[in-house]
Amino acid sequence: MSAYSVTEPSRASKSVAAVLVVVYAIITLLPLLWIISTGFKSGPDSISYPPRVLFEPSLEGYVNLFTTRTRIGAEQFAALPPPETWYDKIVRQSGTVIAGQSRFGERFMNSVIIGFGSTALSIFLGTLAAYAFSRFKVPLKDDLLFFILSTRMMPPIAVAIPIYLMYRELGLSDTHLGMILLYTAVNISLAVWLLKGFIDEIPREYEEAALIDGYTRFQAFRKVVLPQAATGIASTAIFCLIFAWNEYAFAVLLTSGKAQTAPPFIPTIIGVGGQDWPAVAAGATLFLLPVMIFTILLRKHLLRGITFGAVRK
Amino acid sequence: MAEIVIRNLRKEFGAFTAVQGSSFTIGNGEFFMLLGPSGCGKTTTLRMIAGLELPTSGEILMDGEDVSQRPASQRDIAMVFQMFALYPHMNVRRNISYPLVSQGVPRAQVQAKVAEVARILGITDILEKPVGGLSGGDRQRVALGRAIVRNPKAFMMDEPLGALDAEFREHMAEELRALHDRMGATTVYVTHDQLEAMQMGDKIVVMNHGVVEQFGTPQDIYDHPATLFVADFIGSPSMNFLRFQGAVRAGDTSVNLGGVTIAMSEVQQEASPRDLVLGVRPEHVTLSDSGPYRGRILASEYLGTSQIITLDCAHGVVKARAPSGQVVRSGDTVGLSFRAGTLALFDAASGRAFRTAANAAVQHG
Numbered sequence: 155m156s157a158y159s160v161t162e163p164s165r166a167s168k169s170v171a172a173v174l175v176v177v178y179a180i181i182t183l184l185p186l187l188w189i190i191s192t193g194f195k196s197g198p199d200s201i202s203y204p205p206r207v208l209f210e211p212s213l214e215g216y217v218n219l220f221t222t223r224t225r226i227g228a229e230q231f232a233a234l235p236p237p238e239t240w241y242d243k244i245v246r247q248s249g250t251v252i253a254g255q256s257r258f259g260e261r262f263m264n265s266v267i268i269g270f271g272s273t274a275l276s277i278f279l280g281t282l283a284a285y286a287f288s289r290f291k292v293p294l295k296d297d298l299l300f301f302i303l304s305t306r307m308m309p310p311i312a313v314a315i316p317i318y319l320m321y322r323e324l325g326l327s328d329t330h331l332g333m334i335l336l337y338t339a340v341n342i343s344l345a346v347w348l349l350k351g352f353i354d355e356i357p358r359e360y361e362e363a364a365l366i367d368g369y370t371r372f373q374a375f376r377k378v379v380l381p382q383a384a385t386g387i388a389s390t391a392i393f394c395l396i397f398a399w400n401e402y403a404f405a406v407l408l409t410s411g412k413a414q415t416a417p418p419f420i421p422t423i424i425g426v427g428g429q430d431w432p433a434v435a436a437g438a439t440l441f442l443l444p445v446m447i448f449t450i451l452l453r454k455h456l457l458r459g460i461t462f463g464a465v466r467k
Numbered sequence: 468m469a470e471i472v473i474r475n476l477r478k479e480f481g482a483f484t485a486v487q488g489s490s491f492t493i494g495n496g497e498f499f500m501l502l503g504p505s506g507c508g509k510t511t512t513l514r515m516i517a518g519l520e521l522p523t524s525g526e527i528l529m530d531g532e533d534v535s536q537r538p539a540s541q542r543d544i545a546m547v548f549q550m551f552a553l554y555p556h557m558n559v560r561r562n563i564s565y566p567l568v569s570q571g572v573p574r575a576q577v578q579a580k581v582a583e584v585a586r587i588l589g590i591t592d593i594l595e596k597p598v599g600g601l602s603g604g605d606r607q608r609v610a611l612g613r614a615i616v617r618n619p620k621a622f623m624m625d626e627p628l629g630a631l632d633a634e635f636r637e638h639m640a641e642e643l644r645a646l647h648d649r650m651g652a653t654t655v656y657v658t659h660d661q662l663e664a665m666q667m668g669d670k671i672v673v674m675n676h677g678v679v680e681q682f683g684t685p686q687d688i689y690d691h692p693a694t695l696f697v698a699d700f701i702g703s704p705s706m707n708f709l710r711f712q713g714a715v716r717a718g719d720t721s722v723n724l725g726g727v728t729i730a731m732s733e734v735q736q737e738a739s740p741r742d743l744v745l746g747v748r749p750e751h752v753t754l755s756d757s758g759p760y761r762g763r764i765l766a767s768e769y770l771g772t773s774q775i776i777t778l779d780c781a782h783g784v785v786k787a788r789a790p791s792g793q794v795v796r797s798g799d800t801v802g803l804s805f806r807a808g809t810l811a812l813f814d815a816a817s818g819r820a821f822r823t824a825a826n827a828a829v830q831h832g
Contacts, residue, residue, distance in 0.1 A: 359552035362519050365539040366546045366623075367566035367613070381556040 186442075192435035197248070200431040214248070215432025217241045219258050219423065219440075223250040258437060261419040266444065267330055268415055269399040272337035276394045277387055279338070280345025281353075285375060287346070288353040289361075299350075302343045310340050311403045318407055328409050336408070337398040344397075345390050352386025353379065388455035392448065399445050416441050469530045469620040469653055470495045471516060476525035476535075478511050485511040487677045488525070493621075493670070496651045498644070500668035504700070505659055508677040510625055513657045517623045518542045529620060545614035546623040550630055551606045553598040553613070560594040563612040570617070584612045587646070603631045607639055611646065621653040628663065640667055661701050665689065673697050683829055691826035692811060695818040698746050704775060706811075707752065709745040709782040714738060715812070715821055722812065725781050727760045731810040732825035742815035745782075749775065751806040752787035754795070758802025767795050778803065 163171070192200050194211040223245055234251065237243040245252050286292060287299060317336065318327075326332030356379060364374035380387075402417040409415060420437040423430060471493040478486040486508040493499045501509040514520040516527055518539030527535040534542050545566070553562050560581060567577045585591040588608045593601065598609060607627065614622055627643070628636045644667050647654055658664050664671050665685040673680045673688060673696075681693040692698035698706040711724055715738040721730045722745060729745065754776065762778035762785055769791060776787045776795055785803065789795070812821045820826060 357550065357552065359548045359550060360554060362539070363546065363548060363552040363554070363613075364565075364569075365519065366517060366542075366544060367617075368540045368569040370540060373569075378554060 189435045189438050192431055193439045195432050195435075197428075197430065197432060200435070201429070212244070212432070213241075214244050215430070215434075215436035217244050218430055218433040219436045220256050221245065222253045222256050223248075224253040225250050256423075258416075258419065258423075261414055261416045262440065264330065264409075264413055265399060265415040265417070265441070268333040268337065268413070269395055269444070271330070271334040272341065272398045273391055273394040275334060275338045276341040276345045277349075277391050280342055280349050280390065281380070281383070281387060283342075283346045284349035284353050285379065287350050289358070299347070302346050305339070305343050314404065314407055317404075321408055328411055328413050330413050333405070333409065333413055333415070336404060337394075337401060341394040341397055345394060348390045348393070349383065349386055352383050352390075356382050385455045388452040392445075392452055395448060396445055470528075471621060471653065471655070472526070472528040472531075473512075473516070474526040474528070476512065476515060476527065477523045478508070478515060478520060479523045485677055486515070486522075486674075489672075489674070489679045491672050491679060491682045493653060493655060496653055497669045498647050498654045498667060499656065500664040500671040501655065501657045501674065502661060502664040502668075502671050502700075503659065503674035503680075506676075507674040509657045509659075509672075509674050511677075512674070513623050513625055513655055516621075516655060517544055517546050543620045544623055545617060545619040545621075546625070547607075547610045547614050547627040549626040551610040551627075553606060553609055555599060558595055558597050559590065559601070559609050559612075562598060562609055563594075563616050566613060566617045580616055581612075584616045587615075587649075588612050604635055604639060607631065611643070615646070615650065615652075619652075621655065624654065624656045626657055626659070628658075636663075643667065662703070665701070673700065675700075687829045690809065691820070691829045692746070693820050693826075693829070695744060695746075695813050695815075698811065698813070698820075702748060704749055704786045704788075706746045706748050707783070707785045708813075709747070709780070709785070710815065711743055711745065711782055712740060713743055714740040715743070724760060729760065729805060729810070730807040731805075731812065732808055732823040734812065735822045735824065735827060738814065738821070744813040744815050746811035746813060746820075747785075747805045748809060749786045749788040751809040752785060753804050753806075754787060754789060754793070754801045755804050756802055758804040760803045760805075761800055762803050763800045764795050764797050766797060 191207075191209075193215045194213070195206070195209050196212045196214055199206050199209045199212075200215075221241070231249065231251075234246075237246050242252060283302075287295060292298065321327045321332055321336075324332075326335070360378050360382065361371075361374040364378045365371065369377065400417065401415075405415045406418045409418065416437070420434060420441065423433045423437055473489055473491050473493070476486060476489045477484070489508075489512060501512055503509045511520060515522045515535070518534070518537060518541075522535050525535065526533050529542065554565065557565070563584060564577045564581050567580060572580070581594070582591070585594055588611060590605060590608050590612065593605060593609075598606065601609065607630075610627070624643075628639050631639055640663060656664075656667065668685055670683065671685055671688050672682045675696050681688055681697045688697060689701055692701065692706065695708070698708075709724060711722075713723060715734055715736060717735055717737050719734040720732070721728045722743070723729075724745065731745075760780070762780035765777045765779050765784070767777070768775045772791060773788050774791045774793070774795075776789055778785045778787065778801070780803070787803070795801075808825055811826065812823065813819065814821065
């Protein structure tokens with residue numbers, strides 16, 4: 155091995171690192187790119203072998219995602235007036251007509267309500283609890299913190315059956331409130347622990363200065379601590395949202411009609427008229443967007459957040 | 468502005484007693500120093516006066532009113548923290564105006580007041596800057612601005628110069644003292660730096676292990692330390708301690724140090740034979756060939772205007788401050804004489820000074 159500098163990596167090691175990063179990025183992003191491109195393929199293109207990298211883009215998948223279609227007799231089909239809209243036209247090409255709206259929009263909205271709702275609730279409760287644990291003399295503090303963390307020591311699905319029975323008794327099955335409470339219960343330990351770390355890092359002097367300046371404890375918390383915990387709150391919110399957004403098992407088990415989220419719905423698209431991969435891919439693509447947008451919006455906080463505050467500015 | 472009276476103030480943290488039974492009075496408009504080594508309870512005392520800690524027992528009277536159990540926000544005091552604690556998400560103007568906003572002062576009045584404070588402190592040109600990029604001195608001024616903007620009853624300062632570099636600290640200390648003289652506000656100032664305390668304070672409380680060792684003016688504390696701890700802590704180099712055994716009788720005007728009679732102020736207390744300590748400041752030791760008490764010169768440190776000569780004597784090492792022109796040679800044996808009126812006599816076991824004609828007027832803490 156040649157001599158190396160402790161402070162500055164050599165050109166060779168820099169290029170090796172760059173190649174590794176690029177290769178790794180391609181490997182991780184490839185499935186994503188494949189899903190996004192499949193969403194714009196026609197049905198035959200999506201299942202052709204060898205797979206097509208270059209194809210004529212089509213919105214068939216997206217139209218199918220949002221509609222239900224039906225096949226009608228040849229005479230009836232011929233007797234139809236010319237298609238009025240671009241999506242009518244796309245549907246007619248495969249010999250079907252639009253029968254109505256699919257439930258994707260509704261399921262997607264459920265995901266938004268439940269995902270963001272539980273994230274907001276987790277952050278709200280988590281911040282208050284973390285602040286109390288960080289600043290006040292709480293009896294049995296360490297035991298309580300361990301107890302809170304212990305809720306994550308088993309896979310949440312291990313308690314699926316008790317929760318199912320409990321929810322049925324309480325009338326929380328298949329309700330938005332039920333799902334928000336469930337995801338909040340799972341996320342709250344993560345939120346408390348992460349946020350406590352961030353709040354511990356904020357010097358107490360800031361609040362003490364505010365107390366002396368004539369503010370109450372709660373005002374000091376709201377006006378001095380919260381703005382400074384923004385980084386931690388943002389990154390914790392992203393982690394909570396990602397869990398609640400992607401959660402599949404409980405959603406399958408506890409929701410069916412009213413409160414079903416997108417993850418259990420998307421696979422069912424396959425069954426509606428053959429294997430409609432473009433529609434599935436279109437659903438998956440749209441499903442990715444909110445978390446992606448949320449993460450991009452909070453990106454500048456996240457970078458410091460995922461180091462868990464280990465790096466001081 | 469206010470007079471602050473501290474009575475039997477005590478603070479326990481579980482089994483640890485941070486402050487035990489402090490009592491002293493901070494006069495109206497005084498610049499008052501809480502001095503002591505780290506962990507001595509001075510910051511805890513300050514925080515109790517400020518209302519950031521509630522005392523376990525005892526009273527804090529502000530203008531005669533007991534405030535010891537009131538929260539900080541109801542005590543009408545201002546505080547400057549060691550790390551300044553400027554709100555990092557606000558610019559300089561908002562930092563300074565924040566205490567006024569909490570009181571619901573009308574906006575026009577806030578603007579006028581902030582402008583006035585900024586002018587006094589010379590920070591008008593940085594009002595719109597974020598606090599993050601400010602120099603240590605400017606941060607200090609902003610922290611002071613936030614404290615004085617409200618005309619509080621008293622100022623608390625917790626080692627406010629501790630975060631500054633040495634050169635700038637000197638300058639800021641002068642600025643702070645000038646500001647105090649101009650405003651005449653009661654100020655309680657915590658420091659571990661005895662020079663800072665002597666330089667700036669009207670009164671000093673010296674604390675150690677949660678106990679008030681002495682309370683008085685800088686001159687009294689320097690010239691007539693009440694305990695061995697104070698004698699050792701104040702002054703650089705610190706007081707020389709000559710350890711010997713003997714009895715003390717009221718009316719004595721000298722002590723016998725290994726057969727040599729050393730004159731001192733008239734002792735006003737009695738004590739049976741025991742371990743005693745004679746304390747003498749280095750500047751009160753003079754070298755003279757004829758002196759009956761002898762010592763061998765170990766070394767000398769040149770300090771410009773003076774020099775510190777270290778001597779080995781029969782009762783311990785003695786440091787003498789001598790004019791830098793005086794020629795001394797290591798290894799020589801010389802005579803020492805002590806200025807009688809300045810000597811202090813301590814009981815080695817209790818650490819307390821005996822009352823003499825010289826220190827009788829000084830209040831013991």
